[in-house]
Every structure is written in C-alpha cells, then in structure tokens.
Amino acid sequence: MNTSAFRRTALVLAAASTTALVLAGCSAGATPAASGGSGDEKITLTIATFNNFGYTDEFLKKYTDEHPNVTIVHNKAAESGDARKNYFQKLGKEGLADIEAVEVDWLSEAMQYSDLLAPVPDDLKGRWLDWKEAAATDPEGNLIGYGTDIGPQAICYRSDLFAAAGLPTEPADVEALFDGDWNTYFDVADQYKAATGKAMIDSANSVLQGIVNQMEYTYDKPDGEVIATTNPEIEDTYATVIDRAVPNAAYSKQWGDDWIAAFQDDEFATVLCPGWMQGIIAGYAPEVSDWKIANTFPNGGGNWGGSYLTIPANGKNVAAAQELAAWLSAPEQQVEAFVNVGAFPSQSEAYSIDKLTGYTNPYFGEAKTGEIGADRAKAVTVRPFKSANYYKYHDALQNAINRVFDGTEDKTTAWNTYVAEVEAF
16 A cells, blocks of 8 residues: 555544545436446435545545446544444434445344345355354345455554564564463563553553453343353453553543544554554554554454445435445455455455455555455454444443543442443343
C-alpha cells in the first residue's frame, strides 16, 4: 500500500463521513429501482459500514465502471457501536442503506430478525470459510450475510519505543519476547513501564477483548443459561485485566478522540492487532514510520472482529444490492480490501491469490502481512459462542473496567455493579 493510500485511510476514518461516486450520465436524483445493477435504469445504491472496510473511492469505482447505470453512496460510521444502534433502530422500518454492514459481536442479534433480511443466493453458498458462513445461517438454512473479513490477531508495536526501553526491535526477536501466555505479555509491559515510565498497552479493554475471544463460552451458553456472573473464566479475566492490564494501559478503551490522537505521539507501544487494525494504525499515524508487526499473540491465537454485509429485505434496490454485495465479497475484491487496509479475507479461495500471499506492507517495514494473516488464522483454535445477548453482557464488563480505570469505582465495587446490571437485563 502506498503513502497516498494510507492518507486516504485517515480521511475514511473520520468520525462519520459520506462518499458518493457519481459517473457521467448518472443523475444524483435518479429514481431507485428494484432490478439488478446490470441494466440501463439509473440506480443509486447506498452502503453503510464502520471503521474502515477498505472500500476506497478507487475501489468502488471499479464496480461503477462496470455498471455505468449505478451510483454508489458509501456512509461510514466511526465505529461498530454507532452502526449497531442505527441498524436496530431502523431494521424492518425505513432509513437503512441498501447494504448494511454487521459486526460479528452483534451478528447474533441480527440473526433474530433474519426474516427482515434478504438471503444470500444459493449459488454463492460455500464461498466462505465454513465457520464464517455457519455463523450467518439461520435455522431455516438461509444465509443472511455476505462475509467480508476475519480478524486473526498479531501484535503491532513501535520499534523506536521498544529500542528506547531496551527491548528488541526486530520482528523475529519481538516474537520470541512475547512467546507465551498473557502473563508473558504483561511481564514485558511491566519491564517497558519500569524503563520508560509509560504504558506499553494502548487500552485495557482491548486486552479483555483478546482474552474473551479465546474462550468457547463467556457470558451464556447455547441452551440459554446465563453464566456472565458465575463463569470463573470471566471473573478471572476481569481480575487479570484490572490487576495487570490497567496499570500498563494508556487508555481504558479504544476509538475515543484521545486514543486516536495518541497514535501521533509515544503514549503506548503495542496494539493487539487483527488485520483490519493495520489500516487503522496507518490511517491515524501516516507519518510515523516505526510500526512493525510481530507474528505472535498471547496464549496462541485469537480472532477479533470480522464483519458481514446484509441487505434489508424491504429495500428499494434489493436485487441490485445483492449483485453489489456479491462483488464486494468475492475473493478478488476481498484481497483488494486487504491490500487497502489489511482486512483479512474470509474466503479460502483468496488465500491462493498471489496478491495476498506475496504482499508486503511498506508501512510496517515491508512485513509480509498476507503470510502473517494466514499464520495467525491457523493459530485460532477456539470459536467463541456469541448469543444475541453477547454484546450487552460484554459492554457491561467493559464499562466495569472503564470505571476502575477512571477511578470512579474500585475493583470489587465495579464487579458488583456489573453483576447487578447483568441481573437486571
């Protein structure tokens, strides 16, 4: 990815923005059509995503060049939570885009309303990794989401800040440094803080995310049993985050303005790094040249995030939206999105495309990010169960950590508040 691409990423990641691709001969006020996008009738298709899917203007223009009757308007929310709120306020009503992105942590909520979403055509089934497709398939066998990316995690780090702390700087040496469990990661963070007086970890809640994504059952079970307050793994994880991550974290949570601005400074030195985070880092710190990637992750492997494209069944352009969603999620386009922002493909066919396997990322010191992503995907051994209630339970635990970090509650009080909130759900 070239420097201009990274600067485009920074613009894409503004709090919320809208991009319209209008071809010559396309009327901005064209009447929506219910037909596909391959005919002559003028169609305006809207897409709603969040963070950065890699759908740059140039990327989307490839589609409109092939479909000169189509105009694409791309709306981007700052982060997943904003998109979720809008999605569930309007699903089944009016006001959603023709194509709406859904993040895996609230996919199960969307699955409750699968009858309000247009199914993926049968001839596209089998494109995706089995587990990616299964997660978006309802009890009637309808696939309701076009898988975009997955989030196998590595560790991104600032080599200049590691050098200042007396730590190794080359990826192979950093991989050896972090090889082990979460305590190994925290031990290095302690060493970093002792040497510099600063936090090594960007945010405490990113550590919570990393640990819970290595658990099969977190807050409830498939039979409906709620274990959010009784699961010893969750209570141990909470204690670990409070005791070891909070003292070594610059921020409690990600995505705030202060966290974003900190990428320009030296407030933290590591970020737990799924593929899509690479584009976030490059976009927020285009002039910082010392970010590198270690092909490792605490306690083995983990998947954070990954999304789907869904199509509201009451949309005005369902057939055309299906055609565009199929194109966006095809292997070739998934690889293009990967090159743009690091979003790692969810289709196995993409893994044999040379543009992915041989890709080196100049921003991260020519790291072989395609190869790293494939290695990290192989290291994922647990696929967590995430029910329709996962998001609210997880959000409540994150808020408990926020309160401890901010000093408004101590460790025990924050946990008790969390328990009370869960019991009130």
